[in-house]
Amino acid sequence: MGLSVVGQAVGLFAVTNVDDILILSLFFARGAGRRGSARRIVAGQYLGFAGILAVAVAAAFGASFLPDSVVPYLGLLPLALGLKAAWQAWRHRGESEGERAEGGPAVLEVAAVTFANGGDNIGVYVPVFVTAGLGGMSVYAVVFLVLVAVWCFAGRYFATRPVIAKVLSRWGHVLLPLVLVALGMFILIEGGAFGL
Template sequence: MQFGKSIGTACSSFAITNIDDLFVLTTFFAEAATSPTLTPVKITVGQYVGFTVIVIISMIGFGASLVLPSEPIGFLGLLPILLGVWKLIDLLLPTGEGEENAGQLPDGQDGQDGGEKQQSHFLSSLKSILKVSMITVMNGGDNIGTYIPLFAQAKGPEIAIYVVTYYILLGLWCLAAFLIMKQRHVLRLAQRYADRVVPFLYMGLGMYIIIKSSCYPWSIKRIDVSSSSHPGKAIMAVVTTVLLLICIAAMLWRAKVKRGRLCPNGAEIEHSSDS
């Protein structure tokens, strides 16, 4: 085993499969500039959790590469698209949650004790970490497709070198994205336009994952093979359209319900102030 060659292989394979991850991290840090729940620490932890899942899948996947192809993972790119749509709906149809949270009393004066606040904070942190890790896994189709054959032809010590190098480089990747967003002019732009840009970044990220993974051509080919009429394109188009319309309708309904709950309270407040 050549130690230097193993490190070089690890660095090159990581760079090839994660150069686009800087875009993902920049998206997260742009959101963190204005989000009260998403922080750089949570982004980093989420990245490591998601990348750990990718490494685990890759290490067991080279023994079951025919059972677990990497292409279908690309369909998870629909989730960032839906996340971007949800943020866009919240931007166009604000529910007033931000103002409602801003008007809460200080700790210990809003009807919650310390234990409830700690539990709420823990759940919020866990949700943010899971969101980052989930999107990291979604964007890991090329990682899995590269790491599976790489691990398959490597020996035990070489795999250990690969994994350790990957984790070190992942930290440097997070640091690079964080330093980009720490630039004052970049930070000012992020704070001013993040709410408007982030939804489209998520939708772009989702489309990029789907296109990069070739999940649709892969599925269409599989469907066409089983039928002489080649219905793959029509089936995938109908299924995707119906799924997206159902999810978007559910989001609009939920936003409408939230606005309906807030409007009566606001009317009562206005009526009481007039009297």
């Protein structure tokens, strides 16, 4: 069981979290040059993913913290954060990156986006966890938590590549709100929230 479960866990994580690399890159770009922001982003990513994992594990054991009808409304979190980021970008328009007073992303902001973006992850993880049993579920959880660090490293790596960093430095304050609002709208529409 060991190696094949690890391989399956790696594949499942990669497929369900590929969009997180873009979001992480935007967060790392926003926090570039700000003391402690990388730690806050990593902590937020772990906190948000731990929430996803906790809900999926609990659901695999039969508990249901989030009724299916509530999951689409998680889209309100990135939507609200995107609108807040857009408001801040508009308020600070015309200022250089160095003049913007932001201290980089907050732990709970990153965690909220990660958790809200994980509604589909939960839906995929629950049946896998149920069939994997307790031992397999433990392997999945450990592999997923290791891969969160890899994802954070990849997000930071992309955000610091000169060509990408230049684009994100110039346009990140616009791209992050757009991505968050789009993500929020996608979650709301895909889940049929508000009759959409």
